[in-house]
Amino acid sequence: MNWNKLDKNWKEFAKKQNVELVYIEQNMFNAIRCEYIINMTTDFYKTKIVGTLWKSQDGHNRNDTRIYAKYNNKDSTQTLDINNSGIKSLLTKKELKAEENIIYQNFKKLDGKKLNLYxxxxxxxxxxxxSKDSEFELISEIINEIKNYR
Known part of the structure; x- marks a missing residue:
């Protein structure tokens, strides 16, 4: 992974969205923890994207991204649980709804770990x-698909 390119892409995305990028770096003895934080607000939801990169002296780098969104419509009772092996309620369903399938496919493209809508x-x-513009776009697509799903 090219750390300079990753840093550049986060800065470009924040600039494109006209939001502030918060960068926090902490030295944790034998590793450095780098965190990128972007907060965005639209008419329909507030989103926080947190990317964490651990740079280890041993070369055992770990990283993840967490996305939080709060939709403005408080009347929804919709729930959805997805993990990297599929939609949890898949065993009880014979067929996925088209919206659920789109969300799941985009989630898989992003190497998703788990998704929860409550x-x-x-x-x-x-x-x-x-680390790519296309991945930021997929995140936005998932958030918007879920907004429409609700």
Whole structure:
């Protein structure tokens, strides 16, 4: 992973969205923890994207991305649980709804770990730190698809 390119892409995305990028770096003895934080607000939801990169002296680098969204519509009772092996309720369903399939396919493209929608709160985690413009776009697509799903 090219750390300079990753840093550049996070800065470019924040600039494109006209939001502030918060960068926090902590030295943790034998590793450095780098965290990128972006907060965005639209008419429909507030989103926080947190990318974490651990740079280890041993070369055992770990990273992830966590996305939190709070939708403005508080009347929703919709729930959705997805993990990296599929939609949890898949065993009880014979066929996925088209919206659920789109969300699941985009989630898989991002190397998703788990996704949880409960009423107006969405949280999902990825097994990697996003580093490409297309990945930021997929995150926005998932958030918007879920907004429409609700």
């Amino acid at each position: 009423k107006d709160l969405l949280r999902f985690e990825l097994k990697k730190i996003i």
